[in-house]
Structure formats: C-alpha cells, structure tokens
Amino acid sequence: MAAPKTDPVPSRRARGRPRAWDDKSEQNTIKSLDRAMAVFEHLSTQSGVSLSALSEQLGESTATLYRILFTLETRGLVEFDQAQQLWHIGPGAFIIGARFLRRTSLVERARPILRSLMEETGETANLGVARADQVLFVSQVETHESIRAFFPPGTLSPLHASGIGKALLAFMDPAQCVRILAQTGRERFTEHTLCDAGLLKENLDLIRARGFSIDGEEKNLGMRCIAAPVFDHYGEAVAGVSVSGPTSRVSPDKVEALAQAVKVAAANLTAALGGETAMSKGSSSS
Template identity: 85%
Template sequence: MAETKTDPSGARRARGRPRAWDDKSEQNTIKSLDRAMAVFEHLSTQSGVSLSALSDQLGESTATLYRILFTLETRGLVEFDQGQQLWHIGPGAFIIGARFLRRTSLVERARPILRKLMEDTGETANLGVAQGDQVLFVSQIETHANIRAFFPPGTLSPLHASGIGKALLAFMEPAQCERILAQNARERFTEYTLCDADLLKENLAKTRERGYSIDGEEKNLGMRCIAAPVFNNYGEAVAGLSVSGPTSRVSPDMVGDLAEAVRKAAAALTSALGGEIPPQIPTSS
C-alpha cells in the first residue's frame, strides 16, 4: 500500500505525489521537454528527414531542433545518417516500446492466436490498438505467400482507413467515436477511402451489425483487410485482430470465410485476456 502524507488542507495524498498532482494546467508542464517530445513524435512518423526539412515541417529553428535531436541522440532515441544527412528514429525508441508491451499480456497472449489465424487463412495476421485517432500495430505474423501485407510493429494508420481502426471505432463508446470523427480531418488515400462522415458512420453501423469490419482498398489499392474487435472484462474494445492480403486472394467471395476465422481468433484472444464479448455482438454468421 502506498504511504500517504497530509497536505496543509488536511487531505491525505499518496507518497510520491506532489500537491499539484491533479493540476493538469500548462503551468505544470516542462515546456522544453514538451517541445522535445513533439519533435520526437513527429520524427517517428518519418522514414528519414533532414534538419532543414524538419525545421520547415515544425516551424522551429534549425539551431533549436539540432539541440533537441542531439540530446535525444545521446539516449539512442534518434540517430543520424551521416551519408544521407537524415535523422531517423533510433533503437532506443524500440527498446522503450518493447518495455511498454511487456507491461501487458496482450501481445504475448496474441502471438499463438495470430499464428493460428495466419495458418488457417494463409494471409498476414495483425494485432493493433487505438492510439488517439490512429491504430498502432503491435504485432504481426506474416504469410509465406510472395505478395503480402506488411505492417511492422510500431506502424501507425488512421482509424478511418484501417480494418482494425474501423472495428475499434465501431465498438467504442458512441460519444468517443463521435468526438474522434468530429475533431479529425480524414485524409484520402485512395478513391475508396471513406472521408465523408455520413458514409463512414454507415460503414461503422454495418460493422456493428455483422461483428467485423472490411477495409476494401481504403488505405492501399489492391489490398483488402478484415478485422474484428477484442474486448476486455468490461466489454470494451481494447484491440483488434485482422487478416490482410491482396484483393486477388482476399476476394469478395472469400470475405465470409475469412471473417469467420477472424472473429473466432478475436473471441479466443478476448477469452485469453479474461474479457467478455458484449451480448449484442454477433459471434458467427
């Protein structure tokens, strides 16, 4: 049990918590650290960027950015490619991310289920969680086929243009879903991307009715994805499982069988986590 102390008001607070613990105002942020983290997060979305390009993208001076990047480099969080003169996310970021993943049994428990899903369907199996208005892919088992989908752990994809993303959107609290749809502009990746709010809501309603979502070339032309939500013990969608592959293999005729396999896998992971599928969620065709 955490030790407690009494503050001047007489209220008891846990040891290690400052008096301003519940004050989330700007005065309690370290602005230089916040700026560095913003640079770090932005760099993590790039495949390599020059200092001048980063300056243009973030509206910061090159001198300020260099000090931030150099500091992060000393911790291994970013690295500099001398030959190409580009900054990249560093191995230290992966190490920290791996430590985060070890905090939960989600990835560990999902691995055998993902492997079986890949073997049963012949397509790449993925695991993702929501991070803001995006999906963070945290695990994947690749198919052995020559043409395959590839979303390495750490990849981010917008919720509206992802099978897992739409599965999570469809089964999250309605108010939270509405807030995400209202606050974020939806980027168009292909002619099939659902950018219109009404069309997206209609698609999410269909997802709820059948218990799985379909990404039909909405992020990448020639690729189709089928996903289903994973629930915790409160019946909340906390992750999504999917299979993805080229439309030549994941054809409309195959969707029913693949969806059944994906929903079974999602139900198995829900059970492995001690979760519970809400009674209104379809569990079979």
C-alpha cells in the same frame, strides 16, 4: 575388467509438475475441490442467491452447500448478506482476478492466436490498438506468400481507413467516436476511403451488426483487410485482430469465410484476456 556400473540418468521433469501431469483421469481430480469450484463459478453468475435457491439450481443439499460456502467465505471468495440472507461473490475473487490481469500481456497472449489465424487463412495476421486517432500495430505474423501485406510493429494507420481502426470505432463509446472523427479530418487516401461522415456512420453500424469490418482498398490500392474487435473484462474494445492481403487473394467471394476465422481469433483472444463482449455481458445478466 568389467566396466563400472552407472546409475541410470533420471528423466527430466518440468519444475512444479508431478510425473502424472498429463494423466487427466479421475484419480487425479480432488472431487470436493471440483465441487466447490463449480459452486463458486455458478455463484459468480448470480447477483445474490439464497442457500435454498442455490440448492435447487445445483441439485446439492443445503448442508453440503453451506460447508462449501462457509469455506470459501473464510478466504473472502464469497460473502453473506445477513440482512437479505443472500450469498454473493466476494472481494477475494476480485483480488485474484486483478492479479491475473497484472500478468496478462496482450501481445504475448495474441502471438499463438495470430500464428494459428495466419496458418488457417494463409494471409498475414495483425494485432493493433488505438492510439489517439490512429491504429498502432503491435504484432504481426506474416504469410509465406511472396506478395503480402506488411505492417511491422510500430506502424500507425488512421482509424477511419483501417480494418482494425473501423472495428474499434464501431464498438467505441459513441461520443468518443464522434470526437475522434471530428479531430481526424478523415483524410482521403484512395477513391475507396470513407471520408463522408454519413457513409462512414452507415459502415460502422454495419460493422457492429455483423461483428467484423472490411478495409476494401481504403488505405492502399490492391490490398484488402478484414478485422474484428477484442474486448477486455469491462466489455470495451481494446484491440483488433485482422488478416490482410492482396485483393487478388482476399477476393469478395472469400470475405465471409475469412471473416469467420478472424472473429473466432478475436473471440479467443478476448477469452484469453478474461474479457467479454457487450453481447455476452447482456446475456449473462439476463
């Protein structure tokens, strides 16, 4: 007897995605929506712009732009200043952005970035935030090397004797930085710890100038750490990313290359959080 026929098992599909999800061809792009989003993104960089000026900047007709702006205005994404005859980004954009911020998790967004940083550098990658006068390590991806730095989540380290701590201090409000350092007492842990206020200030100035910090055996002899700050949407340093390892591997001749990798990782996490650095804020407003 012939076996009964069975229907083929349908291929599994991720919920919320069509079969052509991975097809990035032009046929899957809604051109009018894409054009509207380009106008919306451009307007978000302006402090108010007239319809004619926007037409010149984007190379679109005023009629087309008006239809786009009017549609966005009905959603509260843009608004029109009747007195000055200028278009601005609207409150609806902030509401949507605030919803994004509510679902943003620093640790979750940092995890893949830390893993990539560890794989690129071969050293342990860390994420830390400031808690009073200390750094609280909240995530870590360990190197596969047998000799490694180990700062499990929950570990605390003084700001002045930590790579992440100094990166945060360097980009902190100056008055807050002075207040914190006055409270800490700047304990000496090794002969390399920067306890002198003048030397520490010079080091923080250097960190601001080059965008990364170095903990050169300042907390633990034989260990070196390179860190860079992560910024939120206000341009404030809210966390730090670092790599750390023994001085035999994290040697002075490798610092520059490692620092570039750390800075890229910190910039990627900043972007993932919807943040921007103080420098990018200044350039966008010019």
